[in-house]
Amino acid sequence: MRLYSQHLLGTIVLSALVVFIALGGGFQLNEHGARAMAQGGAFAARADDPSAIYFNPAGLGFQGSSVYLGTTFIMPKITFYGPTDISTTKETKMVDQTFTPINIYGTYELTDNIHIGIGVNNPYGLGTEWPAHWIGQTKTQKTDLASYFITPTIAYKVSDQFSIGAGFNYVTGKVTMKIATPIPFDAPLPIVNLDLSATGVGFNAGLIYKFIPDLSLGISYRSSVKLDASGTAKFDPNYTILALPNGDATASITLPATGFVGVACGVTKNLEVEADYQYVGWSSYKELAIGFKADPTKNEVMTKNYQDTYILRLGAEYTINNVQLRAGYLYDHSPVLTEYVDPMLPDANRNGYNVGIGYKICERWRVDASYFFLKFDQRKAVNTVINFDGIYNMTATLIGIDIGYTF
Amino acid sequence: MKQFIVLFITLAALIAALLIGCTDSAPTAPAIGLGNSTITKYVAIGNSLTAGYQSAGLYESAQIYSYPNLIAQQLRKAGANIGSFEQPIFSDPGTPDPITGKASRYEIISLVGPVIGPKGLTAGSPTNSTLSRPYDNLGIPGIPLAGFMDSTGTYQSPPLGRDVILRWTTNALLGKSVFKQVATLNAMGQTPDLVTFWLGANDVLGFAVSGGTSPNAPTDVATFSSLYGKALDALRTTLPNAKIVVGNIPDVTSIPFFTTVNPLAAPQIPAPYYLRYQKHGTLGMSFDSTKLTEANAPLITLKGQAYAALLGQATGQFWRDAAALKGTTIAALYPTLAGAGIDTTKPFGFHPQNPWPDALILDADEIATATSAVNNFNSVIATAAAALTHNALVVDFNSFFNNVKAHGLNIAGERYTADYISGDIFSLDGVHPSDRGYGIVANEYIKVINAYYGMNIPLVDVSTLPKLSAPLSKGKNGKIDPLLPFGAFNSLDLLFRPSVQ
Numbered sequence: 001m002r003l004y005s006q007h008l009l010g011t012i013v014l015s016a017l018v019v020f021i022a023l024g025g026g027f028q029l030n031e032h033g034a035r036a037m038a039q040g041g042a043f044a045a046r047a048d049d050p051s052a053i054y055f056n057p058a059g060l061g062f063q064g065s066s067v068y069l070g071t072t073f074i075m076p077k078i079t080f081y082g083p084t085d086i087s088t089t090k091e092t093k094m095v096d097q098t099f100t101p102i103n104i105y106g107t108y109e110l111t112d113n114i115h116i117g118i119g120v121n122n123p124y125g126l127g128t129e130w131p132a133h134w135i136g137q138t139k140t141q142k143t144d145l146a147s148y149f150i151t152p153t154i155a156y157k158v159s160d161q162f163s164i165g166a167g168f169n170y171v172t173g174k175v176t177m178k179i180a181t182p183i184p185f186d187a188p189l190p191i192v193n194l195d196l197s198a199t200g201v202g203f204n205a206g207l208i209y210k211f212i213p214d215l216s217l218g219i220s221y222r223s224s225v226k227l228d229a230s231g232t233a234k235f236d237p238n239y240t241i242l243a244l245p246n247g248d249a250t251a252s253i254t255l256p257a258t259g260f261v262g263v264a265c266g267v268t269k270n271l272e273v274e275a276d277y278q279y280v281g282w283s284s285y286k287e288l289a290i291g292f293k294a295d296p297t298k299n300e301v302m303t304k305n306y307q308d309t310y311i312l313r314l315g316a317e318y319t320i321n322n323v324q325l326r327a328g329y330l331y332d333h334s335p336v337l338t339e340y341v342d343p344m345l346p347d348a349n350r351n352g353y354n355v356g357i358g359y360k361i362c363e364r365w366r367v368d369a370s371y372f373f374l375k376f377d378q379r380k381a382v383n384t385v386i387n388f389d390g391i392y393n394m395t396a397t398l399i400g401i402d403i404g405y406t407f
Numbered sequence: 408m409k410q411f412i413v414l415f416i417t418l419a420a421l422i423a424a425l426l427i428g429c430t431d432s433a434p435t436a437p438a439i440g441l442g443n444s445t446i447t448k449y450v451a452i453g454n455s456l457t458a459g460y461q462s463a464g465l466y467e468s469a470q471i472y473s474y475p476n477l478i479a480q481q482l483r484k485a486g487a488n489i490g491s492f493e494q495p496i497f498s499d500p501g502t503p504d505p506i507t508g509k510a511s512r513y514e515i516i517s518l519v520g521p522v523i524g525p526k527g528l529t530a531g532s533p534t535n536s537t538l539s540r541p542y543d544n545l546g547i548p549g550i551p552l553a554g555f556m557d558s559t560g561t562y563q564s565p566p567l568g569r570d571v572i573l574r575w576t577t578n579a580l581l582g583k584s585v586f587k588q589v590a591t592l593n594a595m596g597q598t599p600d601l602v603t604f605w606l607g608a609n610d611v612l613g614f615a616v617s618g619g620t621s622p623n624a625p626t627d628v629a630t631f632s633s634l635y636g637k638a639l640d641a642l643r644t645t646l647p648n649a650k651i652v653v654g655n656i657p658d659v660t661s662i663p664f665f666t667t668v669n670p671l672a673a674p675q676i677p678a679p680y681y682l683r684y685q686k687h688g689t690l691g692m693s694f695d696s697t698k699l700t701e702a703n704a705p706l707i708t709l710k711g712q713a714y715a716a717l718l719g720q721a722t723g724q725f726w727r728d729a730a731a732l733k734g735t736t737i738a739a740l741y742p743t744l745a746g747a748g749i750d751t752t753k754p755f756g757f758h759p760q761n762p763w764p765d766a767l768i769l770d771a772d773e774i775a776t777a778t779s780a781v782n783n784f785n786s787v788i789a790t791a792a793a794a795l796t797h798n799a800l801v802v803d804f805n806s807f808f809n810n811v812k813a814h815g816l817n818i819a820g821e822r823y824t825a826d827y828i829s830g831d832i833f834s835l836d837g838v839h840p841s842d843r844g845y846g847i848v849a850n851e852y853i854k855v856i857n858a859y860y861g862m863n864i865p866l867v868d869v870s871t872l873p874k875l876s877a878p879l880s881k882g883k884n885g886k887i888d889p890l891l892p893f894g895a896f897n898s899l900d901l902l903f904r905p906s907v908q
Contacts, residue, residue: 371419387817
């Protein structure tokens with residue numbers, strides 16, 4: 001009982017740290033557990049901790065009852081040079097922010113074959129904030145997208161070699177944006193503050209097949225989730241003479257489907273390696289359309305035209321007694337075409353380097369920490385549809401911490 | 408647990424040290440500078456566009472954004488030691504309207520409408536008239552090409568007399584002609600090594616802005632050709648080593664003065680009516696019909712915006728205003744009108760006997776005349792520039808503004824168009840650029856200079872220049888269709904007239 005209350009305390013403490021905002025690939029986040037994160041996110045073929053609820057629900061079939069929870073501190077740095085038609089070297093630094101997506105998972109072994117679980121995490125989110133009155137203020141001033149996935153999950157262990165699993169996603173999303181509205185007059189530009197929220201549903205499913213105990217295949221799929229957000233638009237300053245469309249506003253975003261195929265291999269008694277291919281159906285994000293009920297002629301459609309893309313993941317874990325050393329690498333191919341790169345979410349191909357460590361404190365408790373450095377290729381935005389060309393230099397540092405308790 | 412933390416931090420620090428070193432460096436640009444050239448003196452020759460004229464007036468808060476002043480600032484940033492760049496500054500609210508004596512500057516008085524016009528303010532005065540040398544900005548509102556060499560005062564142009572800029576009444580040494588001013592600078596040892604020369608627009612603009620009435624034809628091309636050659640030759644003879652950059656002439660129909668009113672007036676002409684208007688050079692019943700929506704429709708000028716609201720009414724408003732402008736009475740004018748067959752009891756603009764006046768419309772023939780004049784003048788300019796010893800560079804404003812009219816312009820992600828008020832390029836008179844418009848003009852000069860001479864003069868950051876000012880706090884839910892006063896832009900009309908009666 002004492003342990004239960006400790007767990008509860010831990011949950012409360014970690015939840016208090018959480019901000020409903022996060023940033024990651026495109027606006028996708030793949031950091032949903034410090035152990036997987038330390039291995040480049042290559043985890044779908046093993047999924048042998050409770051973060052299986054995200055990576056591959058079939059993994060629950062081979063697990064007992066446990067709780068795993070933590071957070072990731074994400075610290076992106078973006079510097080923009082431009083816009084090119086004024087200066088190729090004029091520098092604007094994005095405002096520093098730290099994002100803390102959470103992950104909370106609980107699993108329970110109902111019978112030997114049927115395992116259930118529930119997870120709460122933030123698979124999509126983004127946040128960019130540029131200095132007030134910066135030169136791109138009519139493109140974006142501040143944007144935050146947050147999503148919360150609550151995922152009840154069930155897995156069925158068909159045999160000791162084969163497990164299948166599925167989850168239902170209840171999704172809440174929130175979008176807040178600040179964008180300056182261009183007006184032809186010499187006055188502070190009205191900034192539209194959009195505050196929108198939505199709920200949606202999705203599902204995920206997966207399987208794991210162990211050819212031999214040391215060689216497994218994992219396949220997992222997460223559906224797209226359509227979010228029809230509604231809320232309010234408020235212009236500040238609000239020049240009534242300009243009849244700005246204050247009031248009800250809408251936006252629609254489809255969070256993309258994604259899928260993993262992974263192979264994991266126990267090379268020696270102490271060393272496990274895994275390689276994953278992740279597909280991301282970013283072509284669902286064609287545009288961001290903002291609707292204003294007060295004046296539909298002022299509706300704004302921002303064309304994004306994202307492309308379907310992929311991520312390659314490699315990870316390894318080496319166990320020495322109660323310590324596990326981990327390392328990983330990933331290559332994340334950007335879904336954003338050159339002419340659609342914009343400061344709302346500048347993106348580029350990324351190479352990610354991960355290290356991490358796991359420590360088994362005692363029979364029931366463990367702690368995992370991971371460090372992740374994400375190096376974006378320098379992105380040159382040329383002939384952009386928003387006529388805002390320039391160069392983006394980007395990096396992100398991520399630190400993940402999770403604690404686990406096994407019943 | 409302690410070893411765990413130490414180990415993790417060590418690992419993370421190791422990776423961080425390896426990777427943070429490999430972050431991208433900031434992009435570099437070619438060094439700002441003048442390449443192998445030096446520039447120690449810049450002089451701008453031109454008309455109202457060069458003077459920094461805006462919104463039907465010349466006033467300090469606009470003059471500081473004249474394109475020559477902006478170019479001078481950028482030259483300094485590139486290391487040119489040009490000293491102070493002196494302009495004939497008129498304190499706000501600027502030059503007087505010769506008819507009312509009040510400041511001629513147009514402002515947005517209210518955004519409901521919006522209502523645009525002069526505020527009836529007391530005019531400003533010159534603040535820099537005691538300068539002991541010629542100005543560096545020799546843009547003189549209203550002068551045609553012929554005004555460059557002329558020293559007789561023939562082309563004195565109200566509301567701003569050339570004498571104020573050339574100051575022959577206060578400093579006879581400076582001489583009466585624009586060219587003489589340049590020669591004086593040279594003689595004083597302040598030899599210009601960069602000259603921009605943008606004349607010729609008024610040789611067609613006066614014709615166009617007055618609806619083809621005043622003057623009733625553009626300068627003929629042979630005269631223009633002769634004058635242009637002489638002007639450039641005179642400059643080259645006096646300044647053998649100067650870099651000379653000329654601007655050619657924009658298509659007059661690319662400016663909002665001619666493109667704003669038609670879409671507003673067309674709905675005022677319901678079936679079965681047509682706009683009956685006076686064709687070129689006619690005062691009487693000669694008329695033509697149009698819906699204003701067909702191809703080759705005539706263009707109602709911005710001066711006619713207020714009168715468009717009177718379409719279909721029995722009114723002689725335009726003729727009353729015309730009479731007032733001439734200082735005569737309606738009674739004195741009406742016999743003339745009646746003699747010409749005009750009957751102002753008929754529906755204005757819809758009846759052949761009360762046609763839309765010639766002075767407020769550019770008909771298809773006049774458009775063709777103006778366009779052909781622009782094209783011919785631009786050929787002359789291209790030829791003369793190429794033929795000049797050491798050449799003169801040409802900034803192709805004709806192509807530039809046609810392109811703006813067709814496609815708009817994007818700078819730093821902001822949208823600019825040739826639309827009245829909302830386009831951010833033109834001032835309230837619909838002819839002259841705004842602060843940002845002049846910034847755009849300055850950049851076109853700088854781009855040509857940089858490209859030819861291998862310089863890297865930085866461009867003006869147009870996004871930092873002021874936009875039109877407007878009383879945004881007053882009124883509610885306005886519609887942005889302009890509401891101009893009757894007799895709008897009479898001062899513009901006078902501006903382009905070659906001489907005052």
